[in-house]
Amino acid sequence: xxxxxxxxxxxxxxxxxxxxxxxxxxxxxxxxxxxxxxxxxxxxxxxxxxxxxxxxxxxxxxxxxxxxxxxxxxxxxxxxxxxxxxxxxxxxxxxxxxxxxxxxxxxxxxxxxxxxxxxxxxxxxxxxxxxxxxxxxxxxxxxxxxxxxxxxxxxxxxxxxxxxxxxxxxxxxxxxxxxxx
Numbered sequence: 001x002x003x004x005x006x007x008x009x010x011x012x013x014x015x016x017x018x019x020x021x022x023x024x025x026x027x028x029x030x031x032x033x034x035x036x037x038x039x040x041x042x043x044x045x046x047x048x049x050x051x052x053x054x055x056x057x058x059x060x061x062x063x064x065x066x067x068x069x070x071x072x073x074x075x076x077x078x079x080x081x082x083x084x085x086x087x088x089x090x091x092x093x094x095x096x097x098x099x100x101x102x103x104x105x106x107x108x109x110x111x112x113x114x115x116x117x118x119x120x121x122x123x124x125x126x127x128x129x130x131x132x133x134x135x136x137x138x139x140x141x142x143x144x145x146x147x148x149x150x151x152x153x154x155x156x157x158x159x160x161x162x163x164x165x166x167x168x169x170x171x172x173x174x175x176x177x178x179x180x181x
Contacts, residue, residue, distance in 0.1 A: 019078035026072040032136030034067030060158035092170035113159035
């Protein structure tokens with residue numbers, strides 16, 4: 001075996017979703033057929049498609065209506081993203097030397113993050129993470145990731161974190177609201 005053969009990109013330890021340049025969305029599985037993606041290409045706000053509306057989200061995260069449901073939009077950066085279900089957190093890879101460094105630094109990033117409130121997201125249960133330009137009913141042929149989350153309303157908190165020199169992440173965490181008194 002030559003040295004060249006051993007220098008290929010290592011297999012990823014986690015599933016990552018990339019964007020073609022726009023935002024990523026997390027659409028409840030029950031509403032996938034309602035997400036039409038980029039269809040109109042019109043600049044007229046009266047005819048904005050789902051992709052246009054997702055692009056209008058200001059900041060790292062927000063929501064848009066999709067049928068009778070809500071889609072969570074991961075905006076600002078077209079960053080490669082994964083979901084860590086044990087922490088209910090989306091990790092957006094801004095820059096880092098490797099995936100190993102990204103994952104190794106997540107606990108520190110969560111610890112030092114200066115969290116900002118980004119509203120709430122209500123979901124009917126499990127959802128799919130994918131490029132906002134795709135239609136939800138075409139995901140069999142497009143990269144996507146299942147986001148296993150229970151039905152409910154979650155507080156969305158976001159943070160841009162550089163937990164170590166040469167590494168930066170955006171974190172989007174779903175937090176169960178405290179019980180009502």
